[in-house]
Amino acid sequence: MRKRILLLLVLLLLTACSFNPSPQHTVIDWVDFVKWNDATYGANYEMNELKKDWETAGEVGEVKYMLDGQAGTNHQTKNGDAAYLQKGTKLYAMKGYDPAFRIIADGKVYEVTESDKxxxxxxxxxxxxxxxxxxxxxxxxxxxxxxxxxxxxxxxxxxxxxxxxxxxxxxxxxxxxxxxxxxxxxxxxxxxxxxxxxxxxxxxxxxxxxxxxxxxxxxxxxx
Structure with missing residues (x-):
């Protein structure tokens, strides 16, 4: 429980910052995110701990590239990138919400943290x-x-x-x-x-x- 709370605090303070890692680091501990439609979404850990079957409202995209274990420190994130979601993972709108705010991937809720437009x-x-x-x-x-x-x-x-x-x-x-x-x-x-x-x-x-x-x-x- 304490670990989860500390993680939530860290994520709140990381939002609005770039997900691109410092080139000084060789081991990358990615934040769980996905980039789609010129927006970056971070995993909503509190909602995902509930392990609910969140309702979707149609497919909106898919993961093109998983960074974990593949991307280097100079990688510039782009649409279709995800930290830990496998290539081909479908992205869905969450029922009741504009996908500009929340999407669902691999049964998890991702909430917008940055928007490019x-x-x-x-x-x-x-x-x-x-x-x-x-x-x-x-x-x-x-x-x-x-x-x-x-x-x-x-x-x-x-x-x-x-x-x-x-x-x-x-x-x-x-x-x-x-x-x-x-x-x-x-x-x-x-x-x-x-x-x-x-x-x-x-x-x-x-x-x-x-x-x-x-x-x-x-x-x-x-x-």
């Missing part, structure tokens, strides 16, 4: 009308700290979906605030907010209204 976070974060609640989580183990008010949830999601997608503005100084967006189907998408810079790990800088919401919620639960 999105202009706003809402171009890939398919959660409009699907949010149950938003929670604050512990930086240590992702345990529950508190829940946003309904008013704040509504405004946060509204602002988040129109937030310009600008991963090049990634700035991670200051306190990290881990939060989860629980969806009506019981699944969750998680992210990180840096209070000093306003950067949100979905790939953009928060509006002043979103910053104000986080400030109020953080004060409520004594961050």
């Amino acid at each position: 999105a202009e706003t976070v809402g171009d890939f974060l398919d959660i409009k009308g699907k949010v149950q609640r938003v929670i604050l989580q512990s930086e240590q183990d992702l345990s529950f700290i508190g829940e946003f008010t309904d008013e704040h949830v509504e405004k946060l999601i509204e602002e988040l979906l129109v937030m310009p997608y600008e991963p090049e503005r990634r700035a991670t100084e200051g306190k990290r605030v881990f939060f989860g967006i629980e969806l009506v189907d019981g699944t969750m998408t998680r992210s990180v907010y840096w209070s000093e810079t306003g950067y949100i790990n979905y790939g953009g800088v928060a509006s002043q209204e979103v910053k104000d919401i986080f400030e109020v919620e953080m004060q409520e639960y004594v961050f």
Whole structure:
């Protein structure tokens, strides 16, 4: 359990970063990802631990190349690449979600971590009308700290979906605030907010209204 939580924390902090390894390393421990349609998807470990038979909604592509054991340190990822999925593995849309957000491969759920062509976070974060609640989580183990008010949830999601997608503005100084967006189907998408810079790990800088919401919620639960 502790190993899984630590892995989730690491993945949250790795999103919006390149998956291309440093040429200084000769042994590559790949993050479990697949690239398709100019977007990079990371395995959603929490959902996959449930070992559910996730419903699909049609084939959208297939793996062309498996990096593990084959790719060198100078490999540049491209559409069809996957870290641990075998060549020929089919990629499917997940029922109820735009494949720009989540896809299924080899029975596992993969969630978008980067997009090469999105202009706003809402171009890939398919959660409009699907949010149950938003929670604050512990930086240590992702345990529950508190829940946003309904008013704040509504405004946060509204602002988040129109937030310009600008991963090049990634700035991670200051306190990290881990939060989860629980969806009506019981699944969750998680992210990180840096209070000093306003950067949100979905790939953009928060509006002043979103910053104000986080400030109020953080004060409520004594961050």
